Amino acid sequence: MIYIKLIWESIRFALQALKSNLTRTILSLLGVTVGIFAIIAVFTLVDSLEKNIKSSFSFLGSNVVTVNRFQFVGGPDYPWWKYFRRPYNNYGEYVFLRDKLRNAEAVTFSASANTTVQAGSNSYKGSNLTGVVFTYKDVYDIELESGRFFTELEINASRNVALIGQKIANTLYPGRDPIGKEIKIKGNKFVVIGLFEEEGEGLFEIASKDEAIMIPYGSFTKLYYVGRNGIEPSIAVKGKDADVGLIALENELIGLLRAKRGLKPTEEDNFSLNKSEFIMNTIGSIFDVISAAGWVIGGFSILVGGFGIANIMFVSVKERTNIIGIQKSLGAKNYFILFQFLFEAVFLSLIGGIAGILIVYAITFIQLGTLELVLSFKNVVLGIGISSAIGVVSGIVPATLAARLDPVEAIRSA
Template structure:
């Protein structure tokens, strides 16, 4: 009960301080408001950007390792001309890995190219065409809005069937259902058997399935030359959930690929293993730097705001010296006076913090195209926490000064 009374009295004194000199208080709290706004605004923007970018790369899959000639991100300092000389993946290597890998859920083989798709007088340019094996659906998530996936016989017999994205479907078949209809790819007719779920436009539209087409791999090879001096195919392997970091899968992949390609112990690997986590980690590290910059920018503003609150509290102690003396003469303990001013400083800082959060929240209503700003609960709690700490630190010294006042001298003060 005493604690509640203490908090209520501190709030009452804080409100009186606000009303007595509103201009001084607002100017002093402005530093905290700007500081909290700067930090939380940067964190909100960073979180939203990171979420948007990472969602744009969902086509990479999770727990997936791909076998390629090049490293997508990172990798050793290796001359580019050595990468060029590396052999292309082959279908026989895919079959070998599928039969021998123990630390994997599934293995797929695919090749991609950009092309133009036609239907009567309608055409869609820049479609992402991919030839896939039947196991592709086991490695990557392929949600369908309507229709079905390929059958195993359609894949093995190279049937002219296709899965298309919603943007392609609406362009080629405006106002009508594309299922069961024919489209033309490089003069060959393909029957649409499925339509992908709409993903919408992200920061990286190339990753969207809305403009993607998938056909059986051997149907793809009838349209494009795959292999050396042609399109480079990719082997993708989905690891086990129990394989933390996919370490076991990577070690097994290296051993099997070296054995299949007949590499001697002293010879270097002539292939690269790429994990989707590599790219995600790189993106995360970039945004960590941006977050650090946000701390620096907001930190200076918060520092100024902290000095402003400390100034208010020193002035408040001086103005209420007589009251402090009377409270002590009536039996108020030192900790009561101490907590009274500490709570008041924290309350004043929280006002500035909530004002900064309110401005950030208002910014989330601004339309930024495909980027959606979201003020997360984590950032709200962080902002309130920072404001509370600043209030505590700023009010500590003035509170100690007030608690140590001699009651007789305090009552005599004018």
């Protein structure tokens, strides 16, 4: 009960302090408001950017290792000339790995090229055409709004059937259901059997399903010569959940691929194993630096705000010295006086912090194109926590001085 009374009296005294000298209080709290705004705004921007960028790379899949000639992540000494001379993956290697791998959930094979698709007088340029095998759906998530995925028979017989994205469907067949309709790719007719779910535009327009066409791999090889003109086939392997870090899968892949390609023990690998985590970790490390910069920028503002609140509390102790003396003469304990001023400092700091959070929340309503700003609950709690901590640090010294006042001397100071 006493704590409720302390909190209530602290709120009352804090409100009185705000009303007695509103201009001074607002100016003092401005530092906390700006500091919390700077930190939470940076964290909100970082979280939103990181989420948007990572969603743009969702096509890489999770728990997936891909076999390529090139390494996804490189530094200033990236040996692209060495990777360029490496051999392309081939369908035989896919079959070999599919039959031999024991630490994999599934293995798939695919190749992509940019193309133009037509239907009557309508056409769509720049679509991403991918030829896939039947196991593609076992490695990557295929979300369809309507229609179905390929049957194994359609894949094996290289039938001219296709899955298309929303943008392509809206361009070729505006206002109509594309399922069962024909499209043309390099003069060859394909029947649409499925429509991908709409993804929308991301921060980076990479491999969006809205502009994608998927056909059987055998049909793809009739249109393009795989292994030339930048058309590089990819082998993707989905690991098991029990294989943390996919270490066992990577080791098995390396051993099988080296054996399949006839590499001697002294020869280095002529392939690269890439994981989506490589890119995600690189993105995360970049945003960690940005977050640290946000802490530094906001930290100076919060420091100024902390001094402002400490100044308010020292003035408040000075103005209420006589009241403190009367309270202590009537039996008030030191901790009662201490908590009274400490709660007041925390309450004042929270006002500044909540104001900063509200400003960030208001900014999230601003339209920034494809970037959607979201103020997470975690950042709200962080802002309130920092504000409370600043209040405690700023108010502890004035509150301690008030608690240690001699009641006789305090009453005489009136």
